[in-house]
Amino acid sequence: EAGVAQSPRYKIIEKRQSVAFWCNPISGHATLYWYQQILGQGPKLLIQFQNNGVVDDSQLPKDRFSAERLKGVDSTLKIQPAKLEDSAVYLCASSPLTQGNPEKLFFGSGTQLSVL
């Protein structure tokens, strides 16, 4: 079974530039998550989709971050304009939709962003 695919693996930009990350979840997984992991910290949820609808985006800095999941499959996370504090690993995860029981999340290898 193919895993969660993310690209690019690394990205270096200057502050105030824009950047986009792409995620392709496991086929058939209805739920997709974007996490931000700053160096030395645990991942923090930015946004959660169920199919193409947003379930939780309470910690997404909406003035600069945006995310979409067209057709309930692939997802793109964008930052515009980037700040130094956005330097982090951005992890995508997916899980099947199961009522009543949490399924384990399947994670991608992340995109490491450096903002100079």
Added chain:
Amino acid sequence: AQTVTQSQPEMSVQEAETVTLSCTYDTSESNYYLFWYKQPPSRQMILVIRQEAYKQQNATENRFSVNFQKAAKSFSLKISDSQLGDTAMYFCAFMSGWGAQKLVFGQGTRLTINP
């Protein structure tokens, strides 16, 4: 809001020794799930073990076991016969049994297994 705390930023043991990683959490819910994830340098999060709060029996997976103390809100991970491949960041995580299924992570413990 739920919080997860890992008080050991780094740990180091010799190969074949047993090591215990600590985790405490705070929640007012009675139905929830707890997890330990491993993150090697490849950055991919790998599920190590999971525990349902309604189960009194501690979960085990081969060399990995947990000590789940619900009243104390403690969830420690024990790794027996540690191997060089166990070297990684380890994250404790909480998931509510209600509503949206999302993981809340602790700060992580960097575990090094020395030859």
